[in-house]
Amino acid sequence: MLKVPPHQVAGHEAVNGKLGPLVDESGRFYKPLQGDERGSNEVAFYISLSTNSGIPEHIQRFFPTFYGTQLIEASDGSGLKPHLVLEDLARGQVNPSIMDVKIGSRTWAPEASQKYIEKCLKKDRESSSLPLGFRISGLQIFRSKGLGFWKPGKKAAQKLSTEEVKLVLRRFVSSNTLNDLDLEPDCALASTVYGGSTGILSQLLELKAWFEDQTTYHFYSCSILVVFEKELALEGSNPGAQIKLIDFAHVYEGRGVIDHNFLGGLCSLIKFISEILTAPNECKTEVSAKDGQKNLINTDNGVVADQENFVNSGNGVVADQENLINSGNGVVADQKNLTSTDNGVS
Amino acid sequence: MLKVPPHQVAGHEAVNGKLGPLVDESGRFYKPLQGDERGSNEVAFYISLSTNSGIPEHIQRFFPTFYGTQLIEASDGSGLKPHLVLEDLARGQVNPSIMDVKIGSRTWAPEASQKYIEKCLKKDRESSSLPLGFRISGLQIFRSKGLGFWKPGKKAAQKLSTEEVKLVLRRFVSSNTLNDLDLEPDCALASTVYGGSTGILSQLLELKAWFEDQTTYHFYSCSILVVFEKELALEGSNPGAQIKLIDFAHVYEGRGVIDHNFLGGLCSLIKFISEILTAPNECKTEVSAKDGQKNLINTDNGVVADQENFVNSGNGVVADQENLINSGNGVVADQKNLTSTDNGVS
Numbered sequence: 001m002l003k004v005p006p007h008q009v010a011g012h013e014a015v016n017g018k019l020g021p022l023v024d025e026s027g028r029f030y031k032p033l034q035g036d037e038r039g040s041n042e043v044a045f046y047i048s049l050s051t052n053s054g055i056p057e058h059i060q061r062f063f064p065t066f067y068g069t070q071l072i073e074a075s076d077g078s079g080l081k082p083h084l085v086l087e088d089l090a091r092g093q094v095n096p097s098i099m100d101v102k103i104g105s106r107t108w109a110p111e112a113s114q115k116y117i118e119k120c121l122k123k124d125r126e127s128s129s130l131p132l133g134f135r136i137s138g139l140q141i142f143r144s145k146g147l148g149f150w151k152p153g154k155k156a157a158q159k160l161s162t163e164e165v166k167l168v169l170r171r172f173v174s175s176n177t178l179n180d181l182d183l184e185p186d187c188a189l190a191s192t193v194y195g196g197s198t199g200i201l202s203q204l205l206e207l208k209a210w211f212e213d214q215t216t217y218h219f220y221s222c223s224i225l226v227v228f229e230k231e232l233a234l235e236g237s238n239p240g241a242q243i244k245l246i247d248f249a250h251v252y253e254g255r256g257v258i259d260h261n262f263l264g265g266l267c268s269l270i271k272f273i274s275e276i277l278t279a280p281n282e283c284k285t286e287v288s289a290k291d292g293q294k295n296l297i298n299t300d301n302g303v304v305a306d307q308e309n310f311v312n313s314g315n316g317v318v319a320d321q322e323n324l325i326n327s328g329n330g331v332v333a334d335q336k337n338l339t340s341t342d343n344g345v346s
Numbered sequence: 347m348l349k350v351p352p353h354q355v356a357g358h359e360a361v362n363g364k365l366g367p368l369v370d371e372s373g374r375f376y377k378p379l380q381g382d383e384r385g386s387n388e389v390a391f392y393i394s395l396s397t398n399s400g401i402p403e404h405i406q407r408f409f410p411t412f413y414g415t416q417l418i419e420a421s422d423g424s425g426l427k428p429h430l431v432l433e434d435l436a437r438g439q440v441n442p443s444i445m446d447v448k449i450g451s452r453t454w455a456p457e458a459s460q461k462y463i464e465k466c467l468k469k470d471r472e473s474s475s476l477p478l479g480f481r482i483s484g485l486q487i488f489r490s491k492g493l494g495f496w497k498p499g500k501k502a503a504q505k506l507s508t509e510e511v512k513l514v515l516r517r518f519v520s521s522n523t524l525n526d527l528d529l530e531p532d533c534a535l536a537s538t539v540y541g542g543s544t545g546i547l548s549q550l551l552e553l554k555a556w557f558e559d560q561t562t563y564h565f566y567s568c569s570i571l572v573v574f575e576k577e578l579a580l581e582g583s584n585p586g587a588q589i590k591l592i593d594f595a596h597v598y599e600g601r602g603v604i605d606h607n608f609l610g611g612l613c614s615l616i617k618f619i620s621e622i623l624t625a626p627n628e629c630k631t632e633v634s635a636k637d638g639q640k641n642l643i644n645t646d647n648g649v650v651a652d653q654e655n656f657v658n659s660g661n662g663v664v665a666d667q668e669n670l671i672n673s674g675n676g677v678v679a680d681q682k683n684l685t686s687t688d689n690g691v692s
Contacts, residue, residue, distance in 0.1 A: 105606060106451070110476045130456045133606035162602050212613055256508050258617045260451060260479035264610030267558055271604045 001025065002072065007090040010100040010138030010154060010223070011247070014075030022075055022083075027091035029064070030072055030083040038249035042084060043069060045217070045248040052216070059210045062203070062245050064089060089225060089244050095149075099139040099172060099226040100246075103265040105130050107221040109252045120221070127158040128165060133265035136160060136168065137223055142230040143177050150177060169272055170280075172226075175234060187280035189233045193241045195277050200226055203243045204270050211263040218259045220250040224269070347371065348418065353436040356446040356484030356500060356569070357593070360421030368421055368429075373437040375410070376418055376429040384595035388430060389415060391563070391594040398562070405556045408549070408591050410435060435571060435590050441495075445485040445518060445572040446592075449611040451476050453567040455598045466567070473504040474511060479611030482506060482514060483569055488576040489523050496523060515618055516626075518572075521580060533626035535579045539587045541623050546572055549589045550616050557609040564605045566596040570615070 002022040004014045014020030021031045033039030046066040049055065065087035074081040090096055107129060108120035127135040136157040140149040150171075160168060167185070171177060173193045174185035194200045204224075225244045233239035348368040350360045360366030367377045379385030392412040395401065411433035420427040436442055453475060454466035473481040482503040486495040496517075506514060513531070517523060519539045520531035540546045550570075571590045579585035 110471065125456065132603055166602075212617065215617070256512075257478055258614050260610030260614040263613055264606030267609055268604050268606040271558065271561070 002030065004075070005029065005088070005090060007093065007096055007098055007140065009098050009140050009151070017076055019074055019076040019078070019081075022072070023088045023091075027088045028067060029086045029088040030070070031086060032074055033069065033082045033084060034249060039082070041251065042247075042249045045251040046084065046086075048217075054216065055214075056210070058206060062207060062243060064244060064246065089227065089246075093227065093229060093240075095142040095145075095229065095231060096227050097140065097142045097149075097172060097230045100137040100223045101134050101226065101269060102129065102137045102221060102223045102247075103134050103269070104220060104222075104261045105133045105265055106261050107250070109218060109220050109250060111252060112220075112250075128160050128162075129158075129265075132162065132165060133268035136165065139168065139172070141172055141177060166272060166275075170276055173233075173276070187276060189230070189239070190276050190280050192233045192236075193228050193239055194273050198241075200228075200241050200243060201270065201273050201277060203241075204266065204273065207243070207245075208263065208266055208270060211259055211266060213258070215254040215256050215258055218252045218254050218257075219245070219248070219262050220252065221247065222251065222262070223247050224266075348376065350421070351375065351434070351436060353439065353442055353444055353486065355444050355486050355497070363422055365420055365422040365424070365427075368418070369434045369437075373434045374413060375432045375434040376416070377432060378420055379415065379428045379430060380595060385428070387597065388593075388595045391597040392430065392432075394563075400562065401560075402556070404552060408553060408589060410590060410592065435573065435592075439573065439575060439586075441488040441491075441575065441577060442573050443486065443488045443495075443518060443576045446483040446569045447480050447572065447615060448475065448483045448567060448569045448593075449480050449615070450566060450568075450607045451479045451611055452607050453596070455564060455566050455596060457598060458566075458596075474506050474508075475504075475611075478508065478511060479614035482511065485514065485518070487518055487523060512618060512621075516622055519579075519622070533622060535576070535585070536622050536626050538579045538582075539574050539585055540619050544587075546574075546587050546589060547616065547619050547623060549587075550612065550619065553589070553591075554609065554612055554616060557605055557612060559604070561600040561602050561604055564598045564600050564603075565591070565594070565608050566598065567593065568597065568608070569593050570612075 002024055005021055005023045008021070012018060012020045014022055019032050021029060023029050031042075033043065049060075049063060050066050067085035067087075069082050070085050071080045072083050073079065074083075090098070105124065106120075107124055108117045112120070124130045129135045138151075138154045138157055140151040142148075143150055152168075157168075167183070170185040170187050170190075173187055173189040175188040176184075176186045192199070196202065207224075223246050225246050226241075227244070228239040228241035230239065233241075348370055351367055351369045354367070358364060358366045360368055365378050367375060369375050377388075379389065395406075395409060396412050413431035413433075415428050416431050417426045418429050419425065420429075436444070451470065452466075453470055454463045458466070470476045475481045484497075484500045484503055486497040488494075489496055498514075503514075513529070516531040516533050516536075519533055519535040521534040522530075522532045538545070542548065553570075569592050571592050572587075573590070574585040574587035576585065579587075
């Protein structure tokens with residue numbers, strides 16, 4: 001039985017009759033092949049990857065397992081469509097905190113079409129990609145069984161300022177996200193999730209070492225997915241923190257040159273995370289400048305809304321959508337009308 | 347007594363009544379302040395650098411010493427003009443081999459004006475900056491006292507393909523550049539110049555470690571100058587191989603983010619140089635594909651010409667200039683008429 005992935009944070013979602021990925025109960029993730037060359041590019045990349053004997057095992061583990069392609073009923077009701085069959089990265093996760101970080105200040109290849117370059121360049125300039133070397137394409141942070149997840153709108157997440165990114169990366173590994181979204185995250189889980197010999201930073205550094213050397217692939221518009229189980233971290237167990245590379249519709253041949261664009265962005269992300277580990281307490285002073293947080297305005301239910309349109313799904317989670325839908329607790333906000341009863345932000 | 351620097355390989359030159367830098371006999375280099383904000387930016391950077399106590403000594407040595415600004419007679423006869431007073435990096439050099447490598451796939455800051463961004467982006471795309479993460483802005487390779495230097499045209503150097511850059515970086519440390527420009531450079535000086543604990547690669551790696559950490563400055567359109575005395579290397583002495591950072595008219599505040607653009611390009615250059623050290627003999631096979639060398643076409647005097655206009659100064663050195671001037675040995679070439687009597691390239 002195929003269903004909509006419960007923990008998707010970025011990309012097209014298979015909801016409201018739209019085309020999006022599906023998962024089954026055996027742990028497979030079905031991603032619709034994009035009809036143009038992006039679909040064939042991604043298949044070609046996975047085939048190349050699975051037959052490339054030059055990629056060391058400790059790097060292979062950062063890629064989802066590839067099971068080929070398969071015709072299945074598309075989520076939009078359009079009938080049988082070819083899908084990539086991949087490992088379901090959220091398989092077995094109960095309440096995963098997830099962050100999708102699109103790496104690189106440039107999401108377009110030099111070889112891309114002029115039209116595509118212009119489109120991407122505009123988005124790179126409007127988002128944090130250009131200044132920071134990456135953008136957060138989406139995320140969810142587990143709060144509690146009752147409150148569910150904090151899930152900022154995707155459009156807002158992509159445009160975070162430097163200080164806001166620091167705040168989000170700290171909040172991602174903090175325990176004080178229960179009752180409201182604290183502007184002074186405690187970073188209580190930083191050493192467990194980001195730190196340690198198997199933590200996120202170690203994995204990012206392994207990936208970095210590979211990118212300093214490999215000249216086979218250039219990854220444009222590719223993301224690093226960061227996942228861990230917060231409840232396990234809170235109780236002192238291993239939270240299974242891991243990174244995975246995803247989205248390979250814009251991978252090009254490296255032709256003897258390293259992927260300096262991806263590597264630069266990766267090093268920038270590494271620097272942000274290193275700073276949290278070396279100075280977990282500094283967040284309190286750094287994030288006190290509230291005027292730097294225009295993209296993280298709290299609405300009155302303790303969540304964050306895109307400043308354009310959004311849907312409130314009733315469980316304290318807000319996501320950006322084309323149309324305004326209010327299915328839940330009577331809260332409706334738009335860019336001109338952000339009300340707050342909790343913390344005085346309006 | 348001020349004179350034109352004898353070993354300038356890139357940038358505006360103080361020849362033919364043009365405005366350019368001058369040097370004196372005490373080892374100072376006078377760079378005319380550009381009239382717009384570029385001049386004041388560069389002064390501001392040098393002042394910031396000289397008062398920034400956070401830059402470690404082993405990194406400070408990669409910057410030219412700054413002696414303030416001074417009004418001196420400009421080289422174009424326009425009277426007293428403000429100049430930056432810097433250390434003359436070629437001071438004491440007899441016949442230095444020099445390479446000016448502009449670092450970064452992007453030479454423009456996100457904060458720059460739209461007009462400037464468009465101009466730079468065009469040049470980055472047309473040159474090797476975008477694909478390689480750097481471009482060679484100019485170079486000279488010492489051949490012998492009789493033959494002087496091999497000095498390819500600047501426009502040609504900036505557009506080198508991956509294979510051509512590999513060839514030039516190998517030729518830079520080869521001994522077999524005497525009689526003709528060998529397409530199979532022997533890399534005889536690679537271990538002396540690029541390698542070793544004080545060689546170019548070690549210095550680049552020190553710089554890289556700093557760029558992975560520093561979030562104070564973002565260097566756009568800045569170059570690494572690579573210099574050594576080939577004659578010393580040939581006789582087994584220390585060739586004084588060193589790198590220096592130059593050109594700071596487009597330095598911006600880092601604001602808590604690493605310079606991922608510079609770092610990515612630097613890592614790309616490091617990879618090219620590492621490959622020469624780990625496989626100095628591979629050049630012979632790699633550069634045999636002559637069709638990859640469209641920007642390094644030999645003219646009949648064994649030098650390389652820009653494919654647009656050029657001046658042949660009579661000493662075997664060819665440089666790009668606005669107008670066609672033939673002052674020497676009767677060789678005139680343009681894009682449609684590249685003749686060769688030596689090696690059959692036409």
